[in-house]
Structures are given as structure tokens and as C-alpha cells.
Amino acid sequence: MKKVLFIEDDADQLFLFRKRFDLDKIEVFPARNSREAFDTLQQLRPDVILLDILLGSENGLDILEKLKNDPAAKDIPVIIFTNYEREALKRQSTIDMASDFMMKLKVTPDQLAEKVLNIGGKEG
Amino acid sequence: MYLPVLSETKYIFFSASEYLPKMFYYTHFPGIIISLIMSFYVYLKAQKSLATKNFFLICIFFSAWVLSDIIAWTNPSSDLQMYVWRFYSLLSFSIVFFSYYFFISITHTGVNYKITLLIASFYLPLLYFALTEKGADIMMVPYAGANETSGYLIFTYGIELGLIGYIFYLAIRKIISTKGQERKIILILSAGLFFLLIPFILFSAIDSYKAFNGMTNVFDLEAHGLLGMNVFMACIAYLIVKYQFFGIRWKANRVLLFALLAIVVSQVFFVSTTFDRIFVAISSLAAVIMGYLLIKVIRSEEETKIQELERVNVELQKLDKTKSEFINIASHQLRTPLTIVKGVASLLVSGKIERFSQEDKKQFYGSVWSKCLKLENIIDDILNAATFTNKKYSVMNQCAQNVNVKQLLEKIVTDFSQEIQEKKLKVSIIDQTSERNEVWAQKEYLEEAFVNLLSNAIKYTPAASAGNEGDISFRLLSRDTKHLIVKIQDSGIGIAEQEIPKLFGRFFRAENARRLYTDGTGLGLFIVKEIIEGHGGRIAVVSQLDKGTTFIIQLPLNASVEPDIRKHLINQAILSNNIKQ
Numbered sequence: 001m002k003k004v005l006f007i008e009d010d011a012d013q014l015f016l017f018r019k020r021f022d023l024d025k026i027e028v029f030p031a032r033n034s035r036e037a038f039d040t041l042q043q044l045r046p047d048v049i050l051l052d053i054l055l056g057s058e059n060g061l062d063i064l065e066k067l068k069n070d071p072a073a074k075d076i077p078v079i080i081f082t083n084y085e086r087e088a089l090k091r092q093s094t095i096d097m098a099s100d101f102m103m104k105l106k107v108t109p110d111q112l113a114e115k116v117l118n119i120g121g122k123e124g
Numbered sequence: 125m126y127l128p129v130l131s132e133t134k135y136i137f138f139s140a141s142e143y144l145p146k147m148f149y150y151t152h153f154p155g156i157i158i159s160l161i162m163s164f165y166v167y168l169k170a171q172k173s174l175a176t177k178n179f180f181l182i183c184i185f186f187s188a189w190v191l192s193d194i195i196a197w198t199n200p201s202s203d204l205q206m207y208v209w210r211f212y213s214l215l216s217f218s219i220v221f222f223s224y225y226f227f228i229s230i231t232h233t234g235v236n237y238k239i240t241l242l243i244a245s246f247y248l249p250l251l252y253f254a255l256t257e258k259g260a261d262i263m264m265v266p267y268a269g270a271n272e273t274s275g276y277l278i279f280t281y282g283i284e285l286g287l288i289g290y291i292f293y294l295a296i297r298k299i300i301s302t303k304g305q306e307r308k309i310i311l312i313l314s315a316g317l318f319f320l321l322i323p324f325i326l327f328s329a330i331d332s333y334k335a336f337n338g339m340t341n342v343f344d345l346e347a348h349g350l351l352g353m354n355v356f357m358a359c360i361a362y363l364i365v366k367y368q369f370f371g372i373r374w375k376a377n378r379v380l381l382f383a384l385l386a387i388v389v390s391q392v393f394f395v396s397t398t399f400d401r402i403f404v405a406i407s408s409l410a411a412v413i414m415g416y417l418l419i420k421v422i423r424s425e426e427e428t429k430i431q432e433l434e435r436v437n438v439e440l441q442k443l444d445k446t447k448s449e450f451i452n453i454a455s456h457q458l459r460t461p462l463t464i465v466k467g468v469a470s471l472l473v474s475g476k477i478e479r480f481s482q483e484d485k486k487q488f489y490g491s492v493w494s495k496c497l498k499l500e501n502i503i504d505d506i507l508n509a510a511t512f513t514n515k516k517y518s519v520m521n522q523c524a525q526n527v528n529v530k531q532l533l534e535k536i537v538t539d540f541s542q543e544i545q546e547k548k549l550k551v552s553i554i555d556q557t558s559e560r561n562e563v564w565a566q567k568e569y570l571e572e573a574f575v576n577l578l579s580n581a582i583k584y585t586p587a588a589s590a591g592n593e594g595d596i597s598f599r600l601l602s603r604d605t606k607h608l609i610v611k612i613q614d615s616g617i618g619i620a621e622q623e624i625p626k627l628f629g630r631f632f633r634a635e636n637a638r639r640l641y642t643d644g645t646g647l648g649l650f651i652v653k654e655i656i657e658g659h660g661g662r663i664a665v666v667s668q669l670d671k672g673t674t675f676i677i678q679l680p681l682n683a684s685v686e687p688d689i690r691k692h693l694i695n696q697a698i699l700s701n702n703i704k705q
Contacts, residue, residue: 010460012491016467019484023476054456083459088452105459108470 002026004116005046007037007063008081009055013104017050020109026116032056034063041073048119049073050112051098053082053089061094068097077119081112148197151347156190158357158386159183170370174235178226179360179370182219182320186353189215210263213280214254216325217246220284223317224291231298231310243290246283277336281329288321309367316359323349358383378419385415453646457502461495468492505647526562527570529608529679530555533598536574540582548588550595551578557602563679565659573655576648577612577675584637584673585616608681613674619667627665628653636669 004021008014009032018028029046031037033055040046049067053060060080067073077099086092086101095101100115107115163183170176192208192215221243228235253259253276263276295314302310327349334340361379363369385408468488471477477485533553537544544551555561563570581596588594593615601609619627623634633646652675656663660680667673 012464012495013460013467015487016464016491019480019488020467020471020476023479083456083463084452085455088455103459104463105466109467110470110474110476 002048002116002119003029003044003046005029005031005037005040005049005076007031007033007049007055007060008052009033010052017109017112020113021116024113024117026113033058034066037063038066038070041070045072046076048116049076049078050081050116051078053080053084061089061091064097065094079115148347151350152190152194154386155350155353156187156194159353160187162357162360163187166370166372170372173370174229175226176370178222178229181222182226185215185218185222186320189219190350210254210260213276214247214250216328217250217280217284217287220287220291220321220325221247223321224287227291227294227313227317230313231294243287249279272332272336274336277329277332281325281332284325285329288325291317291321305367309363309369312359312363316356319352319355319359321352323352325349385411454502454506458499461498461502464491464495465499505651524564524566527565527567529561529563529570529610530600532567532571533574533610536571536578537598539575540578543579543582546587547582547585548594549582549585550588550593551597552595553598553600555600557600557608559602559605561600561602561608561681563608563659563681565679569655570659573652574612576652580648581612581614581616581673583616585614602681603678606681608679610677610679611674612677613672615672618669618671618673619665620669621667624665624667628663 002025004026006014006018006028008030014030018030021028029040029044031040037049051060051064055063060082064078064080067076067078078097079100079102080095080098081102081104083104085103086095089095102112102115160183163180166176167180189212192211195208196205224243225235225240228240249259253263263272292314295310295317298310299307299314327345328343331340331343331346335343360369361374361383364372364374365379468477468491471480471488477488480488530553537551537553540551578596585594585596586592596612596614599609599611599613601611603609617636619634620636623632626632627634628649632650653663656677656679662678664676665673666676
């Protein structure tokens with residue numbers, strides 16, 4: 001069963017995508033900020049991390065840098081999942097650390113679930 | 125051959141002898157002055173490129189040549205005359221050589237070093253003639269005064285004319301192969317070089333030939349050849365004014381004035397009586413002063429224009445920054461609610477929605493509904509912000525009515541009761557006015573303003589807890605008989621002092637507010653200010669970080685006009701009809 005660490009502070013979005021993941025038996029571990037995310041990472045190793053950028057007082061790109069500097073987490077693929085346009089953001093070199101960049105509005109819950117299922121082979 | 129007699133005419137510096145070329149002063153002094161000033165100006169002001177360096181060297185060698193010529197013709201010491209004579213060819217060849225280099229440095233992307241080196245190799249014999257005694261023996265006919273040998277003359281004029289021919293061969297090829305503005309520049313440049321080089325070298329060669337054959341002692345034609353330098357400079361000046369040649373920006377009026385001054389001032393050298401000299405000096409001085417004043421006036425006009433342009437530019441940059449910030453915020457804010465709407469719709473379309481429980485479905489639809497409302501709000505805000513002028517919210521008397529502010533506030537607080545209860549806040553309305561608190565207003569606008577203020581107060585006041593009462597109060601005060609004061613006080617996060625001046629700006633959001641709520645548009649308070657000012661009122665804010673914020677609104681009381689409800693309704697109908705059409 002695939003495990004997703006979903007770093008997102010918008011309850012409505014989390015609910016929608018999480019429910020859709022349930023259909024494909026994808027296990028979701030939500031985190032609203034970096035503290036919750038790293039707490040979760042201490043207990044398990046997800047197959048993929050979905051990362052929002054606008055997280056209350058935190059910037060997802062800072063979290064991305066922290067993840068990539070963490071020996072235990074640095075090999076986990078990170079998908080930036082935001083409604084910003086890639087080009088409109090600064091810190092392009094940080095963005096390059098992620099394995100993918102997806103605009104929320106451009107993917108349906110089905111497409112996101114499929115994307116997660118295809119990460120690292122069919123069964124993780 | 126007729127020789128002009130210029131006997132004993134007194135000029136500045138010396139008297140003319142019969143051997144002095146007729147136009148000596150005209151041909152020598154302006155050229156030397158203009159070329160030196162131009163070369164130093166260009167050297168100091170222009171971008172340091174190969175072209176500017178070459179131009180500088182052309183001018184320097186030209187000036188040196190002319191200076192040598194002045195010394196040779198006018199200095200009584202024959203030793204000195206003979207000495208400078210030896211450098212003539214070296215200097216004149218340098219003028220041609222750097223003209224060639226100047227031309228290719230402008231017109232060709234790369235310099236052909238083989239050809240340039242070949243041409244430069246002619247310097248060796250010239251240096252030999254100029255610097256060594258043996259060389260000087262080859263150059264000069266022994267015991268014949270300032271007479272060169274025929275071999276020397278043929279060699280020097282030969283290489284110079286040959287190189288000039290090569291320059292114009294390159295120029296013609298370039299003119300044929302280019303077009304448009306580039307072609308014009310090369311054409312003007314070539315014309316300038318043509319006028320500089322052809323008269324200078326060719327006339328000199330002709331006079332030398334004549335002198336060699338004993339036909340003349342006065343190098344009149346050669347002297348006239350120097351006037352070509354002025355034409356060359358005029359061409360360069362034209363290129364600078366018209367095409368910002370050398371990267372210099374010149375105004376035509378300044379160049380014109382400079383040329384005028386050069387002509388007027390140089391007159392001093394050409395007059396022979398004291399009276400004329402004084403007269404010319406005074407008129408030159410007058411021209412200088414007039415010119416100075418003229419340029420000053422033009423410059424101050426220009427500076428005013430430049431300042432105005434700079435101011436407009438700063439405004440535009442601010443506007444542009446605001447615009448791009450807005451697009452950034454707006455695009456994100458619009459996409460976020462739409463993500464939910466689209467996501468749920470996609471599940472409906474694919475039929476996967478049926479696989480969810482009733483409870484989940486209910487929550488999906490609920491969030492679609494609330495995101496639609498949110499989108500609607502954002503769109504309204506954006507459209508308002510995009511279209512308003514300051515008049516947008518001003519009271520139109522036909523749409524206005526007497527509004528009881530207390531009643532209006534009570535209604536708004538009731539509308540917000542759910543949010544207030546959720547956060548366990550206490551919202552109170554305290555009326556401390558002695559008279560009725562009615563204002564002449566467009567009710568829907570005034571309501572929008574107070575709604576924005578209350579919704580902000582609720583948003584940015586933390587939920588009531590042990591250390592925090594969660595108080596929000598509206599206080600109605602009358603300071604005088606003409607105004608109503610409304611104070612809205614909360615115990616919220618406050619506003620940083622440095623952010624207060626920007627608080628009412630379009631799209632502005634305070635740092636701490638952004639952290640708390642990521643999806644504001646930064647338009648709420650802007651709209652409040654527009655509405656209050658549109659009603660002839662004023663708004664101010666007092667705030668302290670983490671303590672709370674108080675907005676103070678002053679609205680004019682105007683009970684003298686009786687509201688005409690019927691008329692108002694008719695007008696509303698007309699207005700809404702207009703909007704629909």
C-alpha cells in the first residue's frame with residue numbers, strides 16, 4: 001500500500017484528495033506544518049511527499065530544503081502541489097530539488113491518485 | 125604662377141609673410157581647436173571602444189600635423205622648421221592609418237589583423253626617415269632647404285593615397301551590402317572621411333609636386349585641404365546628434381551653438397586691425413553670454429520635463445509592481461477555491477462520486493457551495509478594484525437616504541452572529557450620542573464598509589480564552605452637531621506601526637494578517653476608505669501589535685434633507701436596468 005505524506009493546511013482540499021486516495025487504498029498522513037511533517041517522518045517512510053507552498057506562516061520551500069538536507073528523508077520524492085505558477089515563484093533552484101511541480105487546479109483528484117500510484121513502481 | 129602678396133599684415137602671434145598661404149589662419153586654427161575639443165570630449169564622455177580610441181588618435185595626429193605646419197610656416201628658426209618637417213609624413217600617414225582603423229572598427233565586426241599589420245609595417249620606413257639622420261638624408265635633397273627627394277615624395281604620398289583608396293574600396297563595398305539606418309551611418313561616416321582625407325593628402329601631394337618642380341613656394345592648396353577636418357567633424361557631430369554615435373547623447377541646439385561659437389570666436393584670429401579685433405571680441409563675448417543663457421533656459425526646461433518624466437516613471441513602476449503583486453495574489457486566490465469545485469465536478473463526471481458515502485458527498489457539495497461563494501466575493505472585489513475611480517462610492521443623492529447607523533450596525537452584527545459565536549467573541553454596540561445618529565448615505569455602500577470592518581475584526585481577533593476576552597465594540601459618539609463618530613475597537617492581533625500608512629492601499633495586506641489568513645485580497649480596507657470618503661467622511665486607525673486595533677470613522681450628519689424613498693426606488697430600478705443592458 002502506498003503511503004503519502006500530505007503537507008497541506010487547507011482542510012477542504014485535504015478532505016477531497018484524501019477521500020479520493022482512499023478509493024485506491026492510498027494511505028494519507030496529513031501534516032499542516034513542518035513540525036507535524038517531521039513528526040510523521042520519524043514514525044514512517046512515505047512513498048511520496050505532497051507539499052503545498054503557502055502554509056500559514058511557513059513557506060513550503062523552506063520545508064523542501066529541510067527535507068532534502070535530512071539524510072533520512074532526502075531520497076523520498078517530493079511533489080510540489082500548489083496553485084502558484086512555477087514561473088511566478090522565486091527560488092527556482094529550491095524548486096528544482098523537488099521531483100515534480102503540479103498546479104492543483106490543473107490536476108483532478110483522479111489524476112493525482114494515478115500519479116501517486118505510479119511513483120516508484122506499482123506496489124511500494 | 126601668381127603668388128599672393130600678403131606683406132606685413134599683422135595678426136595675432138605673427139605677421140604674414142609673402143610665403144604664408146593666403147587663408148592660413150582660417151585653415152589652421154579652427155581645425156586645430158575643433159578637433160582637439162571634439163577628441164577630448166569624445167574620449168572623456170564616450171564609451172571606451174576601439175572606435176572612440178581611433179577617433180581620438182585621428183584628432184591628435186591631425187592637431188599635431190597642423191601644429192607642425194604652423195611652426196614650419198611661421199617660426200623664424202630654420203632648425204626648428206627643419207626638425208618638424210621630418211615628422212610630416214609620419215603624422216599624415218598616422219591620420220590615414222587611424223582613419224582606416226576607425227572605419228573598420230565601426231563597420232566591421234572583426235579586424236583583419238594580417239592586412240592591418242601589413243599597412244602598419246609602412247611605419248618602419250617612416251620612422252626611419254623621421255628619427256634617424258641617415259633617414260633624413262634620404263628624405264631631404266641636400267643643401268636645398270625644405271625640399272624632399274622625389275623618391276621620398278612618391279613613397280609617402282603613394283602609401284597614403286593607396287590606403288585612402290583601400291578605405292573607400294571597403295566603404296563602397298559596405299554601403300552596397302548594408303541598408304536602412306546602418307547604410308546611412310556608413311554613408312555619412314564615409315563622406316566625413318572622404319572630406320578629411322582626400323583634400324588633405326591629395327592637395328598636399330599636388331602642392332608638393334608643384335614645389336618640387338619649382339612652380340610654387342606657397343602651399344595654398346594644401347592649406348585649404350585642412351578645411352576638410354571641419355566637414356569631418358560636422359559629419360561626426362551629425363552622427364552623434366542623430367544616432368547617438370559613440371553612445372553620446374547630444375542635443376542639436378548645443379551642437380549648433382558650439383559650431384556658431386567656434387566660427388565667431390575664430391574670427392578674432394583673422395582680423396588685422398585693433399578696432400576689428402575689439403569689435404569681434406565684444407561680439408564673441410556677447411555670443412558666448414547669449415549662448416550660455418540660451419542653453420541654460422533650454423536645460424532648465426529639459427530638467428523640468430525630465431523631473432516630470434521621472435516622477436511619472438516612479439508612479440508607473442509602483443503601479444506595475446502593485447499590478448503584478450495583484451495578479452500573483454489574484455491568480456492564486458482564484459485558483460484555490462476553483463480547485464475544490466473542479467475536483468468535485470471531476471468526480472461527478474467520472475461517476476466515481478457514487479463510491480463515496482452519503483456523508484462524504486454532503487461534505488463535498490457543501491465545500492463546493494462555500495467555494496462558489498468565495499469565488500463570487502473575490503470576483504466582486506477584483507472587479508471593484510479594477511474599475512473604481514474615487515467617485516465610485518460617492519453618494520448619489522438620488523440613491524441616498526437617511527441611514528440610522530445604530531440600526532444598521534445591529535443588523536450587521538446579527539448577520540455575523542454565527543461567526544461571532546464560533547469564536548466566542550463579545551460584540552457590543554454602545555450609543556453615546558445624545559441625538560439621532562442618522563447620516564445621509566447610500567445604505568448598501570455604508571453597509572459594505574461596516575461589514576468589511578466587522579469581518580476584519582472577527583477574523584483578526586483570537587477566539588476568547590483565559591487571557592483574552594475577545595471583545596469587539598462599536599461606539600457611536602457625537603463630537604459636534606454636524607458629525608457622527610463611529611469607533612470600532614477589537615482586541616486582535618493589531619497592525620505594525622510601519623504598516624499603518626499603507627493599510628488603506630489597494631491590495632495591501634499586513635504581514636501578520638497574511639500569516640493568519642492566506643487568502644485575503646487586500647481590498648477590504650481600501651473599499652472601506654473609498655466608501656467613507658465618498659460619503660464626505662474620514663477614517664483613521666490606531667493600533668498596537670497584539671493589543672488590538674481601533675478604526676475611527678467620522679461621517680457627516682445630514683438630517684435636513686428628507687429622504688424620497690419613491691424616487692430612490694425608481695432610480696435604483698433605472699440603475700440596475702442600465703447595468704443589465
